Amino acid sequence: MSDTVVTAPEFPAESAPPRPRNRKRDQWIAFWLVPIFFNLFGVVFVPLSWMMPPRPPNNPTPAIVEFMQSHNLLIACAVLTVCFGLASVGNAVYLIQIKRMSVSPVFRYSVMMGAMTGTIVGMLFPMFCFGLGAFRSGYEPSTLSMLYDFGYLAFIGSLGCFCVMWMSFGLAIILDKNNVLPKWLGYYTVWQYVTELMAAPVWISKSGPFAWNGLMTFWFAMVLYVSWQIIVYVCIYRAIKNQPDDTLETAWLHAEVAPSDPRPKADA
Amino acid sequence: MTNVADPDIRDTGRIAHPRNHLPGESSMWFFVIGDLLIFGVYFIGYVYYRGLDPDLFLQSQARLNLDIGAINTVILLTSSLFVALGTSAARNGKVPEAIRLFGLAFAFGVAFPVMKAFEYIPEVTAGLTPGTNLFFMYYYVMTGLHLCHVTLGLVILGFVIRSLRITVKPRMSFVESAATYWHMVDLLWILLFALLYLMR
Numbered sequence: 001m002s003d004t005v006v007t008a009p010e011f012p013a014e015s016a017p018p019r020p021r022n023r024k025r026d027q028w029i030a031f032w033l034v035p036i037f038f039n040l041f042g043v044v045f046v047p048l049s050w051m052m053p054p055r056p057p058n059n060p061t062p063a064i065v066e067f068m069q070s071h072n073l074l075i076a077c078a079v080l081t082v083c084f085g086l087a088s089v090g091n092a093v094y095l096i097q098i099k100r101m102s103v104s105p106v107f108r109y110s111v112m113m114g115a116m117t118g119t120i121v122g123m124l125f126p127m128f129c130f131g132l133g134a135f136r137s138g139y140e141p142s143t144l145s146m147l148y149d150f151g152y153l154a155f156i157g158s159l160g161c162f163c164v165m166w167m168s169f170g171l172a173i174i175l176d177k178n179n180v181l182p183k184w185l186g187y188y189t190v191w192q193y194v195t196e197l198m199a200a201p202v203w204i205s206k207s208g209p210f211a212w213n214g215l216m217t218f219w220f221a222m223v224l225y226v227s228w229q230i231i232v233y234v235c236i237y238r239a240i241k242n243q244p245d246d247t248l249e250t251a252w253l254h255a256e257v258a259p260s261d262p263r264p265k266a267d268a
Numbered sequence: 269m270t271n272v273a274d275p276d277i278r279d280t281g282r283i284a285h286p287r288n289h290l291p292g293e294s295s296m297w298f299f300v301i302g303d304l305l306i307f308g309v310y311f312i313g314y315v316y317y318r319g320l321d322p323d324l325f326l327q328s329q330a331r332l333n334l335d336i337g338a339i340n341t342v343i344l345l346t347s348s349l350f351v352a353l354g355t356s357a358a359r360n361g362k363v364p365e366a367i368r369l370f371g372l373a374f375a376f377g378v379a380f381p382v383m384k385a386f387e388y389i390p391e392v393t394a395g396l397t398p399g400t401n402l403f404f405m406y407y408y409v410m411t412g413l414h415l416c417h418v419t420l421g422l423v424i425l426g427f428v429i430r431s432l433r434i435t436v437k438p439r440m441s442f443v444e445s446a447a448t449y450w451h452m453v454d455l456l457w458i459l460l461f462a463l464l465y466l467m468r
Binding site: 174182183184186187188190191194195197198200201204205208209210215216220224 | 293295296298299302303306309310313317398399402405409413416
């Protein structure tokens with residue numbers, strides 16, 4: 001009798017019903033929202049509005065007006081307005097994994113702030129620019145040209161914000177001693193952000209390989225980015241899968257079920 | 269290739285690593301090869317666009333400061349030599365010598381951006397900016413990207429010197445990774461120098 005009284009508080013988990021593998025449900029939901037978000041993004045940008053691949057910077061004004069006031073762009077902007085917030089949920093999967101790394105929290109905050117500023121400038125600004133053209137008729141062609149320039153430059157020329165984000169992510173992976181993500185992914189991330197630096201000349205060039213639809217600034221960067229994005233999610237998938245349950249941030253939720261132990265109750 | 273099987277214990281009591289391994293960490297080689305591939309693609313892009321307008325590229329190229337370019341090549345090659353000697357010294361357990369050699373490599377490395385500033389500033393003040401034409405855009409983007417690599421390399425060399433100073437036994441994998449990276453920076457510059465300054 002006395003044995004049971006003593007041992008029960010030491011192994012409180014035994015008294016709780018065994019839970020199935022659902023402790024990472026939050027991470028999995030965030031994780032699977034990412035492909036949904038990217039597919040939606042892809043459909044909106046490519047076959048729906050043909051915003052991507054980017055239209056030429058030196059497009060004649062009538063072509064710009066036609067694009068900016070097209071119904072397809074309107075539908076694209078409407079979809080983006082509704083599903084825009086999914087980006088932040090997607091970024092949560094990075095932040096959760098960085099928190100497990102043996103690195104300074106500065107890296108995590110930098111990733112977070114980089115993602116926020118990058119998303120505001122790189123996604124919200126273009127959405128407003130294209131949205132204004134699509135939803136508000138009556139703007140002068142010169143205003144629409146300005147919005148067109150503003151939208152594309154914000155979308156493609158704002159990669160500096162993402163550079164800081166990915167640099168912090170890459171460095172965190174390289175410096176991490178817990179091997180949460182493979183080291184080579186850290187180096188791959190470093191290439192990825194270096195190629196994003198190549199987007200800076202889009203502010204200067206209006207045609208050729210350094211324009212916003214150019215070979216160097218868009219196509220090379222895009223090939224590397226898309227392959228990197230797919231690989232990074234495969235690695236994140238494996239990291240979530242291999243994460244021990246007791247290292248979950250929500251582990252305390254499951255550990256606190258210690259009904260007969262007075263100390264946790266006092267804390268609670 | 270001398271110490272194949274046994275760790276080599278020198279009179280300093282330090283243990284050098286077996287020599288039949290890939291120098292540095294394998295992930296650093298992943299980075300180096302990938303980086304070279306990316307620069308390779310940029311070089312192909314440059315050569316393609318150069319072929320479309322060779323006169324413009326040749327005329328613009330003639331306005332670069334070949335002397336500073338050549339001096340910078342010598343600077344980086346010398347720096348790389350000191351890195352190689354420093355790595356060898358560290359491997360043989362001669363830590364004070366390794367620190368001196370890496371210090372020299374660092375000093376030569378610092379001279380590179382300083383010389384680059386002497387090159388860039390007169391060019392920019394003369395109105396030769398990235399907006400001038402496609403050649404100068406390539407010139408500033410590629411040399412600028414390379415300069416970022418040099419800066420990162422200097423930070424890494426600084427960490428190598430720090431690590432040699434504070435630890436009794438040098439972490440050879442780190443020293444070798446840093447040396448590998450620095451040699452890559454060197455190699456990239458030689459290619460850039462040939463493509464941007466010399467190619468006729």
